Amino acid sequence: MNKPIRFTLVGLVVVLLGGLAIGVVHAEEVVLTYVTHQETMCFDPAKSVDETELGNVFNTHDLLVYPLETGKAPVPWLAESWDVSEDGLTYTFHLRKGVLFHDGTELTAEDVAFSMDRMLRINMGFSWLWKGILDPGDVEVIDPYTVSFHLNTTFGPFIATLVEFGVVNKDLIMANMKEGEFGEFGDYGQEYLETTDAGSGPYTVESVELGDRIIFRKFDNYWRGWEEGQIDKVRWLIIPEPATIVVMMKKGEADMSEQWLSPEAFEDLAASPGVVVEENPQMQLFFLQMNNQKPPFDDVNVRRAISYAFDYETAIEAIFKGGAQAEGSVPVLMPGHNSDITVYQRDLEKAREFLAKSKYSKEELKAMTLTYVYVYGIEIERKIGLLLADNLTEIDFNVEIRSELWSTIVDMATKAESTPHFTAIYHTAKYPSPDSHTYLIYNPKAWGNYISMSWYENPEVTELTDNARTTADTEERYRLYGKVQRITTDEAAALFIANPILRRAFRDHVKGYRYPGILGYDLVFYNLKIEK
Amino acid sequence: MRGTYLLYRLIYMVLVLLGVSLLIFFLARVVPGDPARLALGPEATQEQVASLRHKLGLDRPLYAQYYVFIRGLFKGELGMSLITKRDVFKDLIQRLPATLELVVTAMLIAIIGGIPLGVLSALHKDRTIDQISRVFAFAGVSFPRFWIGIMFQIAFAYILGLLPITGRISGDPPTHITGLYLLDSLITRDFPAFVDSFKHLVLPALTLSLSPLAQITRITRANMIEQLRKDYSIVMRTIGMPEAVNIYKYMLKNAFTSTLTVIGLLTGWMIGNAFVVEQVFSWPGMARYGVNSVLRNDFNAVVGVTLVIGVGYVVINLIVDLLYGYLDPRIRLKR
Secondary structure, three states: OHHHHHHHHHHOOOOOOOOHHHHHHHHHOEEEEEEOOOOEEEEEEEOOOOOOHHHHHHHHOOOEEEOOOOOOOOOOEEEEEEEEEOOOOEEEEEEOOOOOOOOOOOOOOHHHHHHHHHHHHHOOOHHHOOOOOOOOOOEEEEEEOOOEEEOOOOOOHHHHHHOEEEEHHHHHHHOOOOOOOHHHOOOOOHHHHHHOOOOOOOOEEEEOOOOOEEEEEOOOOOOOOOOOOOOOEEEEOOOOOHHHHHHHHHHOOOOOOOOOOOOHHHHHHHOOOOEEEHHHHOOOEEEEEEOOOOOOOOOOHHHHHHHHHHOHHHHHHHOOOEEOOOOOOOOOOOOOOOOOOOOOOHHHHHHHHHHHHOOHHHHHHHEEEEEEEEEEEOOHHHHHHHHHHHHHHHOOOOOEEEEEEEEHHHOOOOOOOOOOEEEEEEEOOOOHHHHHOOHHHHHHOOOOOOHHHOOOOOOOHHHHHHHHHHOOOHHHHHHHHHHHHHHHHHOOOOOEEEEEEEEEEEEEEOOOOOOOOOOOOOOHHHHHHOOO | OOHHHHHHHHHHHHHHHHHHHHHHHHHHOOOOHHHHHHHHHHOOOOOHHHHHHHHHHHOOHHHHHHHHHHHHHHHOOOOOOOOOOOOOHHHHHHHHHHHHHHHHHHHHHHHHHHHHHHHHHHHHOOOOOHHHHHHHHHHHHHHOOOHHHHHHHHHHHHHHOOOOOOOOOOOOOOOOOOOOOHHHHOOOOOHHHHHHHHHHHHHHHHHHHHHHHHHHHHHHHHHHHHOOOOOOHHHHHHHHOHHHHHHHHHHHHHHHHHHHHHHHHHHHHHHHHHHHHHOOOOOOHHHHHHHHHHHHHHHHHHHHHHHHHHHHHHHHHHHHHHHHHHHOOHHHHHH
16 A cells, blocks of 8 residues: 555544544433523622522532531531531531532632632622621631631521532632732632632533523532543523423423423423422512511511411412411421411401401501512513402402512611501522521511511510520520521511422423522432433 | 814814813712712721721812823722722723624614615615615614514524624634734634624624614615705716716715714714613623613712713814815815
């Protein structure tokens, strides 16, 4: 064979093999397409707040502790173990060795201390969880794998709150910081983290097209390792129109849907071949805040009457199309939930009995118009308003239904005078502790936002929630929170309606979905596999 | 003469934009709802809210905030978006090309389809072709764009499977040069990306083009009918001037002035109103960003988007005014 022919043949073989190899790589790449209407993107653990942003962060960054199972306390994660000092003020974490950031450097105690200082100084995201508890500089590096958090005051739910604390790569941030307001730390790498990550999580950000898509690529050296079938590449697509999301799921152009579709859309998807709808009870409370400082809700008997007049069964069966009736403010799946409390059922006779005990006369009550405010565009809340108005006409109340933009409601929540009689509110657990559904709702120190629109004030409850926060012993803490739940449901501080169901649609080849109960954690793609 | 006119128009443009910025800046700041609280999330403490208000300058008098805004404008800064937590200018730079690509393509379809259809309608006034064109025009104006978009999706994407349902591209976008995918893929010779992005563009551009196409058709028809009645047109025909020359060189040129005005206005209108199409087709453009900003009280983004739309209107009107001079020398001479 002469030389040119031999070279040509060898060349052809190389090209063919190369092509085959590329083909094989592409054929084996496991790709998952997730579709959501939410446009927010954020890879900065110090700034993320909503479900989408948290999903971005939890896929790319790691945490000291992790909420692995619904209703259970968080488990060790980056921190293999921890010790708490006798006074409950110092938490010392022993870090896992050999955890790598996406740039290949090792995660150490320096990164943990830096990340908490950064979180507190930027003062956004979930930094409010540690306001007054930790100040910048309170995290001490003992050695590369040991770090101590020195708290200003005993804070019982501290470990639980760490599920919102993502660790960033100090060296990478410092190498990419821009000029900014934080002195030697410049902008603390905020601009850098707008379009990429600095974490050690299972996925890295490959590319971002604002308002359109994010591409995540698996991090080969992730400390938990990888198994066959796990997702190599995630296409996170932003599809603003719910009808389009439904069509994409049916056609197989998407593998996993957001949770914000209507119950009817999920019913439609569940009936479609190749689509499975997962349903999980949520650590979420849907309730109607009753402004306790506005007549007639300043009278406990009127609030109880309203609680007995409402038709919970219709709300859950016909409007939410599933879920559990709320038992007080703490979701039934939350650790520390107290089920030994008053659970109101529709009973018009009892409602009338309580109205008769009210300090307001029948005529006075009839002359009042109760305002119900819900978030513009949320159909379930509109239907709940209609049901409420219908139920309350039976005990001679007039209800005016009004929708407002969320921004307006947030503004209304800052003062008792501007807060309407009823406000429809969803409150999802951000950390697995009853603290989030007691202290934040009932303690006057937390007043001024949508969670505390009941403006409920009871010195005993204030003292109990204060004490619970500073109690290190978990059982004792839960006992105190349990007492709060009993008092506040007995006094009908709000109209507690449902712990709704969280639904997501999947193509039937997607397996391994797990909902741990905390916002954003079920979007961690590491748990998923594609079986074809 | 033309240079002075251009200078005069540029000064006028700056004044208009200053007026727009002043108006929208103050309007965006008096709507209810605390932007700082919205940005921080509802659980944030009052101290955090106060701190961010200070950082954003919201605790300063309005005139001082406006001064800071104008100063930032010269540095290419429009302030932090409370939704994306990035500078609004950066957001707009990323999103504007998507809207421009959509609007320009839709306008091209509207012009290329609307003018010949208008001419045909006028030439065959009250005959079948005119009646069909009239029905088409009414339908184009009266059917809501979201409905047309969804119908297109069902027919061409879901049932026939000819075109994609949503998005700008299925695979990886072409290397970023201008942000216009068609242009970037041509420049980089990324032909698969060109075909992919072209396929994605067809349905949204067609949906957006229908209403302008109908309006251009109607206005061209009306003006052409007027020209057909004029003495010069009758004389041309009498002396045996070829019909095509008569129509396209003389009559259409004379009839085009008001069509051009409409095209100018429609282009500006489309930049701001492409929202529905961007929403239905998940098109990551600026119009969708603008509407979301309004709904979530993202005041810096609202001001930024409004300014861009304002610039769009003013620049397009300037181009239209300059083209008037080309179409009608009398206008040029008067100036």
